[in-house]
Every structure is written in structure tokens, then in C-alpha cells.
Amino acid sequence: MSLRRFITLSVLCAGVSMIGACAPSVIPPDPNASHPLRASPEVYTLVNLHPDEDDQELSSVNYQDDGLIPLCTPIRVTFLNTEELQFTVLASGRSYRYIFHDTMKMTPGEHVARFFGTRCDRSMVQTLAPIDQQGIREGRALVGMSKEAVLLAIGYPPEHATPSLDSDEWRYWLGKLDTMMVIFAEGRVVELKD
Numbered sequence: 662m663s664l665r666r667f668i669t670l671s672v673l674c675a676g677v678s679m680i681g682a683c684a685p686s687v688i689p690p691d692p693n694a695s696h697p698l699r700a701s702p703e704v705y706t707l708v709n710l711h712p713d714e715d716d717q718e719l720s721s722v723n724y725q726d727d728g729l730i731p732l733c734t735p736i737r738v739t740f741l742n743t744e745e746l747q748f749t750v751l752a753s754g755r756s757y758r759y760i761f762h763d764t765m766k767m768t769p770g771e772h773v774a775r776f777f778g779t780r781c782d783r784s785m786v787q788t789l790a791p792i793d794q795q796g797i798r799e800g801r802a803l804v805g806m807s808k809e810a811v812l813l814a815i816g817y818p819p820e821h822a823t824p825s826l827d828s829d830e831w832r833y834w835l836g837k838l839d840t841m842m843v844i845f846a847e848g849r850v851v852e853l854k855d
Contacts, residue, residue, distance in 0.1 A: 696770075698738045698777055703751070705781035706734045708816040709800045712757055719759045721772055722819045724834050725841065729800040730757075732813055733781035743769050746777075764821040775817050786813065802843050806850045811843060818843075 698704050712719045712728035719726075730736075730750060739756070740747035746759040746769075759776075761769050786797055793810030796803040802811050808826065815833060822832040822840075831843045835855075844852040 696738075696741055697779060698746075698773065699741055701779045702737065703735050704738050704748070704777050704779055706730055706732060706736060707776055707778050707781055708732055708813050709797065710734075710776070710816065711800065717755065717757045719757060721760065721762045721765050722834055723816045724836060725815060726836075731800070732786070732797060733783040736777070738777070741769075741773070746773060748777075762819075764819060766820040766824075802841075802850055802853055804850050804853065808845060808848055811850060 709732050710719055710728075710730040711724065711726045712730060713724070713726040714728040735751045736748045737751060738746060738748045744761055746761075747756065748759065749756045759773075761772065765772055786794055789797075789807070789810055790805075792803055792805040793807055793814075796806045796810055796814040800814055802815055806814070811831070812826075817826075818831040818833050822834075823830070829845045831845075833841045833843065835841050839855065842852075842854040843850055844854065
């Protein structure tokens with residue numbers, strides 16, 4: 662190969678690598694390709710999820726963003742490692758990143774098992790009280806809801822803020838700085854405080 666051709670190809674590849682064609686993939690290999698959620702052609706959300714729709718992201722902190730992916734939504738997990746899970750909602754084709762925050766006390770696998778699974782029985786919601794069904798449908802905590810229904814409606818509170826679900830005060834993040842307390846008495850929501 663002539664020096665001129667080598668320089669031309671090198672410059673061309675350098676320019677193309679800036680857009681990713683000559684560079685290696687930036688996504689590391691998926692070490693969990695055989696994980697049950699990766700191996701299953703269909704996975705379901707086990708609680709309502711509240712993504713940031715602009716960034717197409719969720720976090721293990723469970724920010725209560727404005728988006729809503731309802732309980733029992735069929736998804737396909739496309740990537741899973743110790744830092745994040747990536748999935749696509751089958752009905753819409755919209756993809757999301759679920760990022761594992763460094764405040765997690767559970768392993769990523771334990772955490773994911775709370776939010777995603779290979780089966781979801783939506784009919785269980787029909788056995789709950791009307792206020793529980795309303796909160797789940799709307800994706801928000803309401804006064805009078807049971808702890809079980811709050812988990813289905815807005816997901817689990819972050820472990821570092823609510824170490825035990827036996828507590829009568831669960832703290833959720835509405836955003837990076839704003840929080841909400843869900844206060845229970847005898848297993849039912851009695852107050853929501855910002």
C-alpha cells in the first residue's frame with residue numbers, strides 16, 4: 662500500500678471513528694446474557710415505573726418522574742450488567758436505561774427482581790380496595806391506600822432512605838432534591854408530606 666493511500670485511509674477512518682464506524686463498540690459485552698430476564702423473550706414490569714421520558718431513563722433511586730409505564734407492561738430486556746439494565750417496551754418500541762445508583766444496598770439482581778419479572782398477574786389488582794385500584798391506575802400514592810398498593814403504584818422506596826418496609830414512613834424522591842414522605846398507620850396511608 663502506498664504511503665499516500667495509507668494516509669488517506671487513516672484520515673478517513675479517524676474521521677469516521679468520530680461517529681463510531683471504525684471505533685470499537687462503547688457498550689461492553691453483556692455478562693448476563695443467560696440471566697432469566699435476558700433469556701426470556703418477554704418480561705413484565707411488576708410495579709408502575711415513572712421514567713424521565715425526555716432522557717428515557719429510570720434509576721434505582723426510583724425518582725417519581727412524570728412518565729408512567731404501567732404495572733404488567735410487557736418489555737424485552739436488551740442489556741443487563743452491574744451498572745444498568747436496558748429494556749424496550751414491546752407495545753411502543755420505546756427503549757429505556759434503568760441505572761443502578763451507588764446508594765443501592767441490594768445486589769443489582771435482587772433489586773431488579775422487585776421491579777421486573779417473567780410473569781405478572783394484573784388480576785390481583787382487582788382484589789384490592791377501590792382506593793388502591795385508583796392509585797395504581799393513576800400511578801400515585803393516595804390517602805387510604807395499603808402498603809402493597811403503594812408499592813404497585815409508585816414502586817419501592819430507595820433502600821438508603823427507607824431501610825425497612827415495616828417502617829410507617831417511606832421516603833421517595835420526586836426529583837434530585839425534592840422528596841415525598843408516605844406516612845402509614847395500621848398499614849394504610851394517612852398522610853403524604855413534601
